[in-house]
Amino acid sequence: MPGLTCSFAAAADHLRDLGFAPxxxxxPASARESGDALATIxxxxxxxxxxxxxxxxxxxTAGLPVRSRDPGLIAEAGSRLSAMSAVVTSEGxxxxxxxxxxxxxxxxxxATVLSALTCRDRNxxxxxxxxxxLADIGVAGVLAVTGDHSSSAGLPGTSRxxxxxxxxxxxxxxxxxxxxxxxxxxxxxFVAVVERPAAPPSSCxxxxxxxxxxxxxELVIVDLNGDxxxxxxxxxxxxxxxxxxxxxxxxxxxxxxxxxxxxATAWAQLxxxxxxxxxxxxxxxxxxxxxTGLGTQGLGAVDVLVxxxxxxREHLERVPPPPRVEPAA
Amino acid sequence: MSTPVTSAPLLARAPxxxxxxxxxxxxxxxxxxxxxxxxxxxxxxxxSLPVPWTPSAAGGGKDVATRAGxxxxxxxxRRPLVLTGIPARAMSSQTVAPTAAELAGSVDxxxxxxxxxxxxxxxxxxxxxxxxxxxxxxWMGVTSRDRNRTATDAxxxxxxxxxxxxxxxxxxxxxxTGDRPDARPVFDLESTTMxxxxxxxxxxxxxxxxxxxxxxxxxGARVAQKQRAGGQLCFTQYAGDVDDExxxxxxxxxxxxxxxxxxGVPLVVDREGAELLASFHAAKLTTGFLDRLFAARDVRAExxxxxxxxxxxxxxxxxxxxxxxxxxVRRGHEVAYATALATVARExxxxx
Numbered sequence: 305m306p307g308l309t310c311s312f313a314a315a316a317d318h319l320r321d322l323g324f325a326p327x328x329x330x331x332p333a334s335a336r337e338s339g340d341a342l343a344t345i346x347x348x349x350x351x352x353x354x355x356x357x358x359x360x361x362x363x364x365t366a367g368l369p370v371r372s373r374d375p376g377l378i379a380e381a382g383s384r385l386s387a388m389s390a391v392v393t394s395e396g397x398x399x400x401x402x403x404x405x406x407x408x409x410x411x412x413x414x415a416t417v418l419s420a421l422t423c424r425d426r427n428x429x430x431x432x433x434x435x436x437x438l439a440d441i442g443v444a445g446v447l448a449v450t451g452d453h454s455s456s457a458g459l460p461g462t463s464r465x466x467x468x469x470x471x472x473x474x475x476x477x478x479x480x481x482x483x484x485x486x487x488x489x490x491x492x493x494f495v496a497v498v499e500r501p502a503a504p505p506s507s508c509x510x511x512x513x514x515x516x517x518x519x520x521x522e523l524v525i526v527d528l529n530g531d532x533x534x535x536x537x538x539x540x541x542x543x544x545x546x547x548x549x550x551x552x553x554x555x556x557x558x559x560x561x562x563x564x565x566x567x568a569t570a571w572a573q574l575x576x577x578x579x580x581x582x583x584x585x586x587x588x589x590x591x592x593x594x595x596t597g598l599g600t601q602g603l604g605a606v607d608v609l610v611x612x613x614x615x616x617r618e619h620l621e622r623v624p625p626p627p628r629v630e631p632a633a
Numbered sequence: 634m635s636t637p638v639t640s641a642p643l644l645a646r647a648p649x650x651x652x653x654x655x656x657x658x659x660x661x662x663x664x665x666x667x668x669x670x671x672x673x674x675x676x677x678x679x680x681s682l683p684v685p686w687t688p689s690a691a692g693g694g695k696d697v698a699t700r701a702g703x704x705x706x707x708x709x710x711r712r713p714l715v716l717t718g719i720p721a722r723a724m725s726s727q728t729v730a731p732t733a734a735e736l737a738g739s740v741d742x743x744x745x746x747x748x749x750x751x752x753x754x755x756x757x758x759x760x761x762x763x764x765x766x767x768x769x770x771x772w773m774g775v776t777s778r779d780r781n782r783t784a785t786d787a788x789x790x791x792x793x794x795x796x797x798x799x800x801x802x803x804x805x806x807x808x809x810t811g812d813r814p815d816a817r818p819v820f821d822l823e824s825t826t827m828x829x830x831x832x833x834x835x836x837x838x839x840x841x842x843x844x845x846x847x848x849x850x851x852x853g854a855r856v857a858q859k860q861r862a863g864g865q866l867c868f869t870q871y872a873g874d875v876d877d878e879x880x881x882x883x884x885x886x887x888x889x890x891x892x893x894x895x896x897g898v899p900l901v902v903d904r905e906g907a908e909l910l911a912s913f914h915a916a917k918l919t920t921g922f923l924d925r926l927f928a929a930r931d932v933r934a935e936x937x938x939x940x941x942x943x944x945x946x947x948x949x950x951x952x953x954x955x956x957x958x959x960x961x962v963r964r965g966h967e968v969a970y971a972t973a974l975a976t977v978a979r980e981x982x983x984x985x
Contacts (some may be wrong), residue, residue, distance in 0.1 A: 331813065331815070332812075332813070332814065332815045334812045334813070334814060335812040335813055337812075338750040338751070338812050340723075340750055340751055340752055340753055340811075340812040340813055341753055341813075342724075342753060343724070373790045373791075373794060374794075375794050375795075400787050400790075401758070401787060401790055401791045401794060402756060402757075402758040402759075402784075402787045402788045402790070402791040403756070403787070404755070404756050404758055404759035404762075404791075405758045405759065405762065405791035405794070405795065408759070408762055424781075424783075425780060425781050425783045425784035426779060426780050426781075426784050426819075427778075427779050427780075427808070427816045427817045427818070427819055428813075428815065428816045428817070429752040429753045429779055429808075429813050429816040430756070430779035430780050430784070432753045433724070433753050433754050433755055433756050433779075434756055436724045436753070436755060437755045437756055437759040440724075440726050440755070440759075441759075473781045473782045473783040473821060474781040474782070474819060474820075474821030475781070476780075476781055476817060476819050477817075478816060478817035
């Protein structure tokens with residue numbers, strides 16, 4: 305929010321001292337008799353096999369690049385992306401089907417699914433219900449995101465003046481990403497989180513990730529915005545926290561530009577060979593303002609991501625990923 | 634923050650309403666005019682009622698686009714609609730099919746809604762997918778309590794894509810009622826502002842009204858405003874005896890509301906169900922309902938008999954557009970309760 309200094313940046317020492325306690329997501333006593341809470345659910349088959357893939361390394365995931373409310377189009381995209389290590393959905397862009405419906409469509413095609421859930425749009429009981437549904441559908445896991453404030457998310461009808469207006473979606477933020485991660489683990493789901501290492505206070509990002517890991521996160525998708533040296537600085541700092549999460553590096557791709565795809569593929573190959581990296585996440589840069597809303601561009605983007613993944617897998621056969629360095633006990 | 638920001642346009646929202654509503658009063662006003670979650674008088678009772686609905690950019694009244702919705706419209710043209718609840722247990726996909734099997738052929742659609750002791754539920758779209766897979770027409774409840782407009786719009790879009798018969802757009806009880814007061818109350822939308830968004834997606838849209846909650850005199854006019862906002866059916870909270878229900882319908886008509894009114898018909902087959910029903914906030918039951926139930930040797934048979942009698946009297950009046958039969962169920966007895974619902978629905982002409 306413009307004009308507002310982040311309280312956590314202003315008190316960085318406080319951030320290092322934050323801890324995570326499971327009680328933060330336990331239901332109140334009033335719900336004990338009725339059981340009105342997310343139950344503890346055993347880990348499902350899809351979550352288990354995705355966790356194994358992460359341990360093995362050389363993971364290639366893709367963001368679902370389709371912004372459409374057409375179930376047929378979502379299912380077609382899921383079918384084409386089913387060879388990915390996982391398809392990662394996105395949330396809260398205003399033109400999507402519900403998270404559970406999207407997951408149902410994608411999982412029905414045989415795709416491995418990580419469903420994005422943001423804390424911006426739902427309170428905790430709704431989030432608990434979403435997680436129960438995702439576990440019931442049998443997705444591999446969730447991408448637990450705190451979410452952008454409505455005033456900076458660029459949603460249609462939002463303003464940037466720093467407060468909610470009549471036409472702006474109400475930011476909920478009953479929970480945050482660490483607490484959502486803890487709930488998702490209770491539902492037996494694999495939990496991925498995101499982090500931007502360069503966002504201030506950047507020195508605190510590794511310890512913030514360690515906090516998310518203690519809450520239950522098992523993987524971080526890193527929005528790097530830097531080079532291999534920046535990546536090494538970050539993975540080293542992460543390893544030093546003693547709670548090093550496996551890292552997927554997000555690779556943004558302008559799928560409509562062949563030269564840009566070539567550059568992104570070359571970058572992804574470098575990243576896959578970098579120490580401390582478990583894989584890449586291919587993220588198509590889709591024009592959300594596309595007025596047609598038909599998502600035809602989306603299927604085009606899907607095919608570009610599939611071709612990239614095929615090339616990257618061939619690369620991995622020639623140059624196997626480096627062994628993952630386990631954090632010191 | 635460097636500069637204080639004043640938000641100019643909005644603030645038709647009542648600042649002191651715990652749900653920050655614009656189009657109150659909601660159904661949670663106690664008989665003594667106090668709020669369901671505060672000891673103070675409902676802020677809307679000091680205002681000129683009803684609050685007139687103001688058209689917004691969002692949404693508009695499209696024709697019903699789902700097949701199930703059109704089928705219900707066709708049924709409604711020849712006879713009153715008969716809807717029931719579906720007593721599947723919260724967050725249990727396995728209890729959907731067996732309860733649906735009992736209801737198939739006896740009901741026109743099932744209403745899946747909210748409960749104070751089950752705030753954590755599968756999201757509306759997933760519940761709709763599970764129920765629609767059984768072949769039943771689903772009328773899905775969506776509350777504004779737990780999701781902001783972004784998440785609500787996604788749920789509504791999925792309900793349209795899944796072919797839901799309709800959507801029941803409710804503001805919802807405050808989180809401080811029920812078993813999860815720890816959850817943050819959202820109320821970005823409310824029933825009246827959700828209705829046009831549902832209609833814009835081609836959904837058949839209903840809303841709730843509580844005839845017995847203050848201000849009783851202006852509740853009919855409030856229905857007229859919700860109709861202007863796009864509402865096509867009005868489901869009422871239990872409001873007492875048949876005469877009370879019909880007096881409410883008359884108030885709606887006097888205020889110019891032409892939407893069909895579908896009163897709730899309570900069905901109770903055991904003591905636990907009765908206790909749950911009595912806990913519904915704005916519920917006012919038929920005179921002597923619980924006494925007669927518990928005096929009966931066969932509570933279940935008496936419950937079915939009372940529901941059929943109440944429903945028949947409503948339908949025979951010719952003033953209502955149908956009924957919604959529902960009530961509380963004892964855990965583990967969901968299928969037997971579905972059988973009772975089916976019996977009542979069939980007696981009232983459902984499924985024909």
